[in-house]
Amino acid sequence: MSHLLEVKDLEVKFALRFGDLTAIDGVSFTLDKRERLGIVGESGAGKSVTGFAIINLLSKPGYISAGKILFEGQELNQFSEEEIRKIRGNRISMIFQDPMMTLNPVLTISTQMVETVLAHHNMSKSDALDLALEKLKKVYIPSPEKRLDQYPHECSGGMRQRIVIAIALLTNPSLIIADEPSTALDVTIQAGIMDLLLELCETEDMGLILITHDLAVVSEVTEKIVVMYAGKIVEAGSTEAIIHDPKHPYTQGLIKALPGSLQPGSRLYQIPGMMPNLTSIPRGCAFHPRCTISDTICRKEAPPLISVSDHDRMVACHLVK
Amino acid sequence: MFAFIVRRIIQAIFVMLIISLVGFIIQHSIGDPVRDLVGERVTPAEREVIRDQLGLNDPFYTQYFRFVKKACRGDLGLSFFYKKPALEVIVSKAPATIELVIVTALILIVVSIPAGIYAAIYPKSWFSRIVMAASTVGVAIPVFLTAIALIYLFAVELNWLPSYGRGETVNLWGWESGFFTWDGLKHLILPSASLASIMLPLFIRLVRAEMMEVLETEYIKFAWAKGLHRERVWFVHAFKNTLLPVITVFGVQLGILFAFTILTETVFNWHGMGFMFLEAVERSDTSLLVAYLVVVGVIFVVVNTVVDIVYGFVNPMVRIAGTK
Amino acid sequence: MNAWNRFKSSYLLYSFKRDPLAILSFSVLSVLVVICILAPVLTPYNTYDTATFDIMDAETPPVWMEGGDESFILGTDIQGRDLLSTMIYGLRVSLLIGVGAVLLQSFIGILVGLFSGYFGGKLDSFLMRITDIQFSIPYLIVAIFTSAIFKLAFGVGRYAELAVPLLIVIIGVSHWPIYARTVRASVLGERNKEYVEAARVIGISRWQIMFRHVLPNTLTPVLVISTIQVAEAVMSEAALSFLGLGMPITKPSLGSLIRSGFEYIFSGSWWITFFPGILLVIFILVILLLGDWLRDVLNPKLYKG
Numbered sequence: 001m002s003h004l005l006e007v008k009d010l011e012v013k014f015a016l017r018f019g020d021l022t023a024i025d026g027v028s029f030t031l032d033k034r035e036r037l038g039i040v041g042e043s044g045a046g047k048s049v050t051g052f053a054i055i056n057l058l059s060k061p062g063y064i065s066a067g068k069i070l071f072e073g074q075e076l077n078q079f080s081e082e083e084i085r086k087i088r089g090n091r092i093s094m095i096f097q098d099p100m101m102t103l104n105p106v107l108t109i110s111t112q113m114v115e116t117v118l119a120h121h122n123m124s125k126s127d128a129l130d131l132a133l134e135k136l137k138k139v140y141i142p143s144p145e146k147r148l149d150q151y152p153h154e155c156s157g158g159m160r161q162r163i164v165i166a167i168a169l170l171t172n173p174s175l176i177i178a179d180e181p182s183t184a185l186d187v188t189i190q191a192g193i194m195d196l197l198l199e200l201c202e203t204e205d206m207g208l209i210l211i212t213h214d215l216a217v218v219s220e221v222t223e224k225i226v227v228m229y230a231g232k233i234v235e236a237g238s239t240e241a242i243i244h245d246p247k248h249p250y251t252q253g254l255i256k257a258l259p260g261s262l263q264p265g266s267r268l269y270q271i272p273g274m275m276p277n278l279t280s281i282p283r284g285c286a287f288h289p290r291c292t293i294s295d296t297i298c299r300k301e302a303p304p305l306i307s308v309s310d311h312d313r314m315v316a317c318h319l320v321k
Numbered sequence: 322m323f324a325f326i327v328r329r330i331i332q333a334i335f336v337m338l339i340i341s342l343v344g345f346i347i348q349h350s351i352g353d354p355v356r357d358l359v360g361e362r363v364t365p366a367e368r369e370v371i372r373d374q375l376g377l378n379d380p381f382y383t384q385y386f387r388f389v390k391k392a393c394r395g396d397l398g399l400s401f402f403y404k405k406p407a408l409e410v411i412v413s414k415a416p417a418t419i420e421l422v423i424v425t426a427l428i429l430i431v432v433s434i435p436a437g438i439y440a441a442i443y444p445k446s447w448f449s450r451i452v453m454a455a456s457t458v459g460v461a462i463p464v465f466l467t468a469i470a471l472i473y474l475f476a477v478e479l480n481w482l483p484s485y486g487r488g489e490t491v492n493l494w495g496w497e498s499g500f501f502t503w504d505g506l507k508h509l510i511l512p513s514a515s516l517a518s519i520m521l522p523l524f525i526r527l528v529r530a531e532m533m534e535v536l537e538t539e540y541i542k543f544a545w546a547k548g549l550h551r552e553r554v555w556f557v558h559a560f561k562n563t564l565l566p567v568i569t570v571f572g573v574q575l576g577i578l579f580a581f582t583i584l585t586e587t588v589f590n591w592h593g594m595g596f597m598f599l600e601a602v603e604r605s606d607t608s609l610l611v612a613y614l615v616v617v618g619v620i621f622v623v624v625n626t627v628v629d630i631v632y633g634f635v636n637p638m639v640r641i642a643g644t645k
Numbered sequence: 646m647n648a649w650n651r652f653k654s655s656y657l658l659y660s661f662k663r664d665p666l667a668i669l670s671f672s673v674l675s676v677l678v679v680i681c682i683l684a685p686v687l688t689p690y691n692t693y694d695t696a697t698f699d700i701m702d703a704e705t706p707p708v709w710m711e712g713g714d715e716s717f718i719l720g721t722d723i724q725g726r727d728l729l730s731t732m733i734y735g736l737r738v739s740l741l742i743g744v745g746a747v748l749l750q751s752f753i754g755i756l757v758g759l760f761s762g763y764f765g766g767k768l769d770s771f772l773m774r775i776t777d778i779q780f781s782i783p784y785l786i787v788a789i790f791t792s793a794i795f796k797l798a799f800g801v802g803r804y805a806e807l808a809v810p811l812l813i814v815i816i817g818v819s820h821w822p823i824y825a826r827t828v829r830a831s832v833l834g835e836r837n838k839e840y841v842e843a844a845r846v847i848g849i850s851r852w853q854i855m856f857r858h859v860l861p862n863t864l865t866p867v868l869v870i871s872t873i874q875v876a877e878a879v880m881s882e883a884a885l886s887f888l889g890l891g892m893p894i895t896k897p898s899l900g901s902l903i904r905s906g907f908e909y910i911f912s913g914s915w916w917i918t919f920f921p922g923i924l925l926v927i928f929i930l931v932i933l934l935l936g937d938w939l940r941d942v943l944n945p946k947l948y949k950g
Contacts, residue, residue: 057546059537089548096546101539106561106637115557116547151637167547339778351798457937461930463880465887466903466922473910484911573781580786584884588907599888602793605800610793621782 005031010067021278025231036208038222042275045228047211051177055088090120093168097180099160103152110148135166158189175207230286237313247315249291333626340618345388348611398608407612416496418593424513437528456522468515468588485590512589531563572628576621667938670931681737700725704914720916735899742812743878749817754824762832780822787819792890805893831863872936899925
């Protein structure tokens with residue numbers, strides 16, 4: 001069965017003055033049509049970089065050093081500039097974190113929407129405007145005609161993010177990559193945006209990759225999860241299975257840290273220590289310094305990602321069978 | 322928006338008053354209006370009479386207010402040398418300087434914007450490195466040396482361009498213009514190139530720095546993510562944002578260019594306001610000097626204010642009071 | 646460790662040794678400064694002594710050209726003075742004025758910045774208003790206007806006599822705002838640090854705190870600026886002299902030499918303008934390069950552009 005998106009052994013490095021730094025070290029996952037995948041981890045884990053790598057939007061000096069990215073059977077990482085440009089914003093759309101920073105402050109909403117359509121399809125400007133209006137309605141923006149002539153700073157945060165989502169929908173993409181789409185928004189608005197994304201995936205027939213550190217959000221929106229730590233996947237499987245029965249110590253720590261999993265009045269749990277930065281990743285298992293059950297072998301050898309039990313579950317831990 | 326314009330205008334008036342005060346203090350302490358009026362061969366007794374008549378023995382405030390009132394009416398005193406009202410002398414020299422500044426501004430825009438943008442998009446290219454190195458060295462070369470070097474190269478050695486004067490000018494309702502004859506235009510090239518060389522390094526670096534900053538923003542990244550053609554990303558998305566701060570700086574520098582004409586006009590024997598300033602110093606013509614100070618000060622303030630207001634119109638974040 | 650040992654093992658010396666441009670600039674600058682100081686000894690002629698030159702020698706070309714004379718290596722200027730000697734004396738005067746002006750500007754600027762930053766409040770607003778207004782006008786323009794006024798006030802003769810101190814005052818007074826701003830920024834940063842609190846608690850007087858505790862800590866940025874300001878001062882002096890508002894032709898600086906030689910490039914005596922011009926540019930360039938390097942090493946955030 002061919003997947004919509006297949007990432008195989010992806011490696012991303014940053015070419016710095018004193019040598020190359022590995023940001024992503026052998027990441028693989030698949031996504032089928034209409035599937036929703038969550039990439040979870042703390043800041044610095046490499047989740048956003050994975051998202052950018054898919055459409056080759058890595059900021060210099062980042063580059064893909066190994067691996068394959070197959071989208072609808074085609075190898076994206078081998079594409080030329082022009083070929084990948086045709087995919088971006090067209091077959092695969094990306095949504096960024098802070099809608100105030102994502103929209104260009106000196107251009108009107110309509111300009112920013114129409115140009116996306118016209119970059120990929122030959123259409124008249126008025127047809128493009130109609131399409132824009134249609135998508136604005138899909139994201140439940142009130143009085144969309146007025147919005148078109150406005151500038152980003154005239155709209156509220158939640159509205160801006162909806163506009164960004166509308167832009168993402170313009171070309172009926174098969175896949176949306178959402179990088180922390182609700183993190184910069186108020187908690188009350190967050191829920192609305194996530195609900196919207198969920199609904200749109202179903203009605204518009206789209207796959208979703210949701211990149212976030214927020215497990216609560218992931219548990220409500222996605223069907224399967226990939227947990228990343230220091231550039232590697234440490235656990236993968238269906239959302240339900242992982243949330244209810246996390247096997248990797250890191251995932252367990254993340255779940256424990258969710259406020260909802262505690263009794264009222266008890267102390268919030270925190271995984272001790274911090275994610276190592278790229279220049280100082282520990283030998284062996286990258287998580288071992290912070291791990292409650294680490295053993296001698298964890299300090300020496302990096303654990304491979306292997307299947308355990310059932311339901312396509314994979315875990316990278318020496319001590320989990 | 323309206324409140325913004327009003328505020329800027331009030332600020333401008335305030336600064337102009339300060340300029341007038343400085344000008345008046347200079348006039349008051351160094352100038353000799355008696356001599357300006359009747360020359361030097363008068364007895365001390367006659368001087369006193371004339372001083373009284375001119376109101377020169379009145380208190381400071383009275384004299385200052387009189388000065389401002391006269392200035393508003395266009396009376397900035399009499400030029401000792403030309404025996405004509407100072408403002409009239411300045412106005413007659415103004416077209417030469419204004420045309421010079423216009424051509425200089427054009428050169429600055431046409432050269433620095435493309436060079437800066439290219440150097441920002443391709444920072445490691447040969448062109449960029451040469452341009453940046455040249456602008457570092459360029460800062461060390463005083464403008465008069467550049468002017469002399471240009472004259473030597475193009476006028477003396479190659480004999481392509483004239484080395485002094487304005488050439489043939491056409492008189493349009495009192496405005497002596499060099500724009501309408503080939504000769505006049507040829508004469509404009511070297512002086513404006515020299516004047517531009519003062520600010521070219523600054524502008525190229527500014528455009529490059531702004532563009533580089535803009536290219537790192539999230540909204541540019543998003544523009545790439547949308548799959549837009551790169552020309553569109555560079556020249557529509559990035560360019561407009563780069564331009565905004567550049568406009569402000571440009572406006573300020575434009576006012577300053579007027580003052581820097583003092584340095585270039587003398588090299589090219591260009592009879593504009595800057596040249597007139599130096600002549601006034603040579604001839605101890607205080608009134609003309611003070612008048613020059615006031616006029617250039619006012620030009621500076623007006624240009625700044627206009628640029629600020631234009632910026633307010635161009636930048637949508639200022640133009641439309643957004644909902645916060 | 647004593648001061649010399651600390652310097653030897655400092656980061657400053659370390660990065661200096663690794664930067665060929667800095668080493669080159671510093672060497673060239675040192676050579677030029679030494680030549681200036683030893684001018685009376687080194688130069689073939691004393692150009693201030695009118696007895697040593699003869700107008701009949703005027704406009705002699707450099708020695709390697711036709712008509713050149715061995716006793717005038719780089720040729721002579723319009724008054725018959727040996728160009729090489731005159732250039733060296735000219736550089737000497739420019740250097741003197743440059744350093745003097747910087748001492749004056751830094752003195753004024755540091756005091757203004759110190760008082761403004763430390764006392765704050767109305768004094769701060771007032772002083773900063775003045776600083777900002779003067780700062781918005783380019784140094785050179787202020788210098789030109791100031792010298793024009795001085796020239797009118799003193800008259801041409803007295804102005805020429807007092808040229809050196811007057812120029813130091815003019816350039817000092819036009820260029821101080823950058824010092825005020827920089828020092829004030831530093832002082833604002835230092836004011837909130839613990840050692841100031843501690844000093845106050847112990848009961849040390851405000852003046853002592855300002856001058857003996859806070860001021861030394863603001864000197865790093867001052868050092869960086871000063872290098873570049875010397876170059877600015879030399880450029881300003883050259884511009885003023887070129888315009889006839891600076892050193893007179895009897896005691897010329899490089900700017901005055903360039904001015905006097907300018908008309909003669911049309912009749913072919915290009916060297917009178919060319920050699921002083923080259924020397925001026927080299928001198929300013931090495932100071933600027935050194936200043937840039939110093940800024941990058943000591944504090945990259947300062948004084949960009």
